[in-house]
Amino acid sequence: MSKPLELPISRPAEVRQLLPRPPGVRLAVYLILVAGALVSVLPFAYMVTSSLKSYGSVITNNLWPWWPFGNEPLQWQNYIEAIQHTGWDRQWGTWLMIRYFANSLIVSGIIVAGVLVTSVLAAYALAQLELPGREFIFLFILATLMVPGELVLVPKVVMMFNFGWYNTYLALTVPFTVSVFGIFLLRQHFLQVPRELFDAARIDGAGHLQYLLWVLLPLSRPALVVIAVLNFIWAWDAFQWPLLVTRDPSMRVLAVGLQQFMVGEGGVNSHLLMAFATMMVAPIIVLYFVAQRAFTEGFLSTGIKR
Amino acid sequence: MFGRKKGAGVLQKGPAGRRFREYLLGYTLLAPALVLLAVFEFFPLFYGLYISLCNWRLGCAEFVGAENYVRAFRDPQMWQALLITATYSLMSVPVQLGLGLFFAYLLFQKVRGRELFRLVFFLPYVTSTVASAAVWSYLYNPDRGLINTVLGVLGLPQPRWLAEPTGVFALMARAFGVELPAWAHGPSLALVAVFVYTTWVFVGYDVTVFLAGLGNIPTELYDAARVDGAGSWALFRHITVPLLSPTTFFLSIITVIGTFKAFNHIYVMTMGGPGTATTTASIYIFRQLYEFNRYGYSAALSFVLFSAILVLTILQNRFAGRRVVYE
Numbered sequence: 001m002s003k004p005l006e007l008p009i010s011r012p013a014e015v016r017q018l019l020p021r022p023p024g025v026r027l028a029v030y031l032i033l034v035a036g037a038l039v040s041v042l043p044f045a046y047m048v049t050s051s052l053k054s055y056g057s058v059i060t061n062n063l064w065p066w067w068p069f070g071n072e073p074l075q076w077q078n079y080i081e082a083i084q085h086t087g088w089d090r091q092w093g094t095w096l097m098i099r100y101f102a103n104s105l106i107v108s109g110i111i112v113a114g115v116l117v118t119s120v121l122a123a124y125a126l127a128q129l130e131l132p133g134r135e136f137i138f139l140f141i142l143a144t145l146m147v148p149g150e151l152v153l154v155p156k157v158v159m160m161f162n163f164g165w166y167n168t169y170l171a172l173t174v175p176f177t178v179s180v181f182g183i184f185l186l187r188q189h190f191l192q193v194p195r196e197l198f199d200a201a202r203i204d205g206a207g208h209l210q211y212l213l214w215v216l217l218p219l220s221r222p223a224l225v226v227i228a229v230l231n232f233i234w235a236w237d238a239f240q241w242p243l244l245v246t247r248d249p250s251m252r253v254l255a256v257g258l259q260q261f262m263v264g265e266g267g268v269n270s271h272l273l274m275a276f277a278t279m280m281v282a283p284i285i286v287l288y289f290v291a292q293r294a295f296t297e298g299f300l301s302t303g304i305k306r
Numbered sequence: 307m308f309g310r311k312k313g314a315g316v317l318q319k320g321p322a323g324r325r326f327r328e329y330l331l332g333y334t335l336l337a338p339a340l341v342l343l344a345v346f347e348f349f350p351l352f353y354g355l356y357i358s359l360c361n362w363r364l365g366c367a368e369f370v371g372a373e374n375y376v377r378a379f380r381d382p383q384m385w386q387a388l389l390i391t392a393t394y395s396l397m398s399v400p401v402q403l404g405l406g407l408f409f410a411y412l413l414f415q416k417v418r419g420r421e422l423f424r425l426v427f428f429l430p431y432v433t434s435t436v437a438s439a440a441v442w443s444y445l446y447n448p449d450r451g452l453i454n455t456v457l458g459v460l461g462l463p464q465p466r467w468l469a470e471p472t473g474v475f476a477l478m479a480r481a482f483g484v485e486l487p488a489w490a491h492g493p494s495l496a497l498v499a500v501f502v503y504t505t506w507v508f509v510g511y512d513v514t515v516f517l518a519g520l521g522n523i524p525t526e527l528y529d530a531a532r533v534d535g536a537g538s539w540a541l542f543r544h545i546t547v548p549l550l551s552p553t554t555f556f557l558s559i560i561t562v563i564g565t566f567k568a569f570n571h572i573y574v575m576t577m578g579g580p581g582t583a584t585t586t587a588s589i590y591i592f593r594q595l596y597e598f599n600r601y602g603y604s605a606a607l608s609f610v611l612f613s614a615i616l617v618l619t620i621l622q623n624r625f626a627g628r629r630v631v632y633e
Contacts, residue, residue, distance in 0.1 A: 029412050036409055037426045040510065044429070046452060047441045061455040122339035129332040130325075137336060144347040150567060150588060151612045152350035154595060154605040155357055159350065161364075178342035208331060237434045239570045244596060255436040259574050262440050270444055277437040288432050292425055295432055296514060 047281070051078055051274040058271045075271070082275040086261060089250045097276070099250055100257035104280075107172045107242075107253055108235035114177025115231045116224060123186035124212050128198070138187075145180050153244075160245050171245040172253070176235065182227040189220045222294070229291050230298040236284060254280045358605035374606035384607060386582060387590040388614060393493045394586060395565040395618075397501050398508075399558050405505065406512025406557070411546070413513065414520045424517065427510035435507070439571035442503045443468060446575075468576050470495035471583035494583040500572055507571070508564070512557055519553030520546070548631040555630045559622060566615050587611045 050058045052074045057065040065072035086096035125131065126138055156175060165171040193216060201211045217224070239255040246252060252260065258276055288295055358374055360366035378384050409427065413420050430438060445452050446467040454464040465477065473491025493501075527545050536544070569588045572578065578585035578593065585593075591611065594604040 029415060029417065033409070033412055033417065033423050036509075037423055039506065040426050040429055043438060043441050043445065043506070044433070046445065047437075050444075059450045061450070061452050118339040118342060121335040125332040125335040129328055129335075131329060131332040131336075134332075137340070141339070141343060144343045147347045147351055148567075148612055148615070150591070151608050152347065152354055153591075154601055154608055155350035155354035156346065157595070158357060158362070158601060159345075159353070175342075175346040178339050178346070180343070183339060233432060237436065237570075239436050240573070240592065255434065255570075258436055258440055262443075262574070270450075273440060273444070277440055280437045281433050284433050285429070288429070289425075296428070299431070299511065300515060300518060 044281070044285075047274050047277050050271055051278045052076065053078075053271055055269065055271045058274070078271050078275040079279065082272040082279070085269065085272055086257065086276075087249070091250045096249055096252075097257065097279075100252050100254045101279070103169075103172075103252065104236060104254040106169065107238075108232050110169070110173040111176045111235040112228050112231050114173065115179045115182050116228060118178045119182030119186050119227060120212070120217065120224075122183045123190055124208070124216070126183070127187045127190035128208070128212075141180055141183055153240075157244050166245055167247045167251055169251075172238075172242055172251075176231075176238075179227065179231060182231070185223050185227060186220060189223045190216055193219055225291060226294045226298040229287065229294045232287070233284060233295075354605050354608065357601055358609055360602045362601035362605075370602070374602050375610070377603065378606050378610050383582065383585070383590065384587075384610070387585050387587045388611070390493075390497060390582075390584065391566055391586040391588075391614075394497060394501060394504075394568070395562050397493065397498070398504060398565050399561050401501075402505050402508050402512055402561055403554060403557055405509045407516050407550075407554070409509065410513045410516030410520060411542075413517060424510075424514060427513050429510065430507045431510045435570045436574050438507070439503065439574040442506075443575045446499055465495055467499045468496050468584075469580055470499075471580045474498050496576055496580060496583040500575060500584055503571060503575065504565070504568070508561070512561075515557055516550070516553060519550050523549045551630045555626055558626060559619060562618060562622065563615060566611065566618075587614070 049063070053062070053065055054072060054075055056062075057070075057072060062070065064070065066074060083095045083097040086100070088094075089096045089099040092099055092102075122141070126134060131137075160166050160171040163170070165174070197215055198211055201215055206214070237255065238253065239259070242251075242253045242256050243259075246256070249257075249260075258273075258280055261276055262273055356366070359369060359371055361368040361370050361373075413423055417423070448454060448464065448466040448469055451467070453467070457464050463481065470477070471494050473486075473493060474495050475490055475492035476486045477495060479486045523546065527549070528541055531541055531545055566586075567588060568586060569592065572584055572586060572589055573592070576584045578589040587607075588611070591604050591607045594600045594607060
């Protein structure tokens with residue numbers, strides 16, 4: 001089965017030399033690339049190092065207050081202080097920061113699961129079943145891609161009030177449990193599976209559901225990973241929507257919690273804020289290096305960061 | 307639900323019954339996705355239009371027709387927000403795409419560790435916008451930020467970055483003791499600082515897309531041109547640039563749309579301030595909604611903003627689209 005989203009980026013055969021290069025040019029190219037890479041990484045380095053410094057070292061921009069240039073120990077307690085600093089969530093009986101983290105995990109988890117389920121089911125119907133109006137339905141699904149998110153923001157917020165979903169997990173998750181991109185990608189994958197596999201499964205007595213579960217899904221793992229990873233990132237990063245549809249601190253997700261922390265502190269606790277930011281970014285960076293191929297393919301084929 | 311799906315696979319029913327069961331199964335499978343899309347994408351479009359025609363207080367308190375739109379067009383802050391958004395867009399497109407192509411072209415040469423470089427360039431794009439914007443606003447801090455500390459050590463002037471509503475040209479002229487007229491002040495330094503952050507975020511994405519585009523240009527073209535004696539600049543100018551134009555065009559559209567949608571990082575870094583220096587259209591709409599609960603008005607503003615994006619995209623298609631070369 002050929003992969004529909006093969007990129008030329010990492011194919012060594014495509015590497016070729018366009019410029020005749022004397023050693024000086026070669027060195028310059030590397031220097032520029034390294035400079036670019038440093039600029040990309042430096043803010044993260046600043047974030048992580050600041051999260052392990054005392055407040056004084058952060059505001060005086062002491063870049064390396066630890067051994068061998070200074071005598072400060074690594075301030076691991078910043079992380080505990082940052083968590084304590086967010087306050088107490090009476091509803092769950094835990095620190096709010098823990099609650100934000102749990103909320104982000106719950107919301108992202110439900111969204112990913114929801115998107116996978118709705119996409120798999122719809123894509124199967126569109127790819128495998130003879131239905132009257134199937135083409136029209138597919139066009140309708142694609143057409144919703146043209147609806148810009150900003151245009152439906154206000155009515156969606158009003159709808160959350162009408163449904164009684166304001167300030168609940170329902171508002172944070174349900175509207176995002178469908179993904180046109182997911183349906184489209186899986187449909188393409190399913191269409192590429194030879195029809196004979198289905199006939200063979202039929203003869204062995206499998207129905208549609210068994211065929212989908214035991215044959216198609218294992219074959220579509222790469223597409224499922226791409227969809228899961230992308231939707232996880234989007235959900236983890238969501239900020240505007242949670243800000244609009246939640247009110248209580250205990251309903252905040254990490255992004256909202258971080259912004260409120262920043263606004264509330266007026267910058268007096270920058271070392272704690274950096275610890276907070278590190279805790280928020282760490283899962284994404286780990287995920288990125290584990291599943292970086294899925295990231296690249298996903299972002300390339302969707303085009304827009306949501 | 308499961309029983310029905312299993313039943314559809316059973317063969318002993320008659321052909322008509324079997325077909326009916328397959329239809330039933332198909333529509334059942336499609337139902338969750340279709341209902342969600344209809345409720346949360348399709349319906350709000352019309353609902354939003356309706357809200358925009360109302361004086362909305364928990365419901366349509368009063369049907370006011372086009373009043374919200376008339377107000378929007380007379381609202382100087384709306385025009386200013388659109389102007390700021392357009393400026394932001396106009397800065398972002400050439401710089402982001404230029405840098406993206408530059409790095410992609412370098413990476414496309416035989417470079418050791420190409421994949422690692424690309425991964426690192428892509429990092430700002432994948433990490434949480436809210437977190438990185440928070441970090442950057444500390445880097446930009448006028449008094450204690452790393453950027454101004456370094457500038458101070460080097461003996462350079464320390465601008466107020468995100469807190470500076472004055473235009474950049476005005477600031478530069480003032481450094482030489484010249485006072486520019488108001489129309490020549492240029493974009494505020496705060497907006498430029500936001501733009502620098504956005505560039506940092508998006509260049510990696512542009513590099514990745516450009517790399518894919520470069521990989522699609524047939525090698526034979528370069529070989530043929532080289533045989534004809536073309537130098538490297540000629541190769542770049544007459545083969546790479548035209549054959550890359552569909553990619554460039556795609557990215558320019560994505561970037562314009564992205565700058566018009568931009569919200570999260572601007573809100574985290576400046577909340578639209580200082581004053582209204584970084585109040586782009588999407589920030590303005592959000593504040594009307596979030597701070598003043600003006601549902602009808604912000605719905606109308608959304609339609610106005612969307613019309614602006616639509617017109618821009620059509621114009622872009624008209625003028626830039628003509629210059630795109632397809633193989």
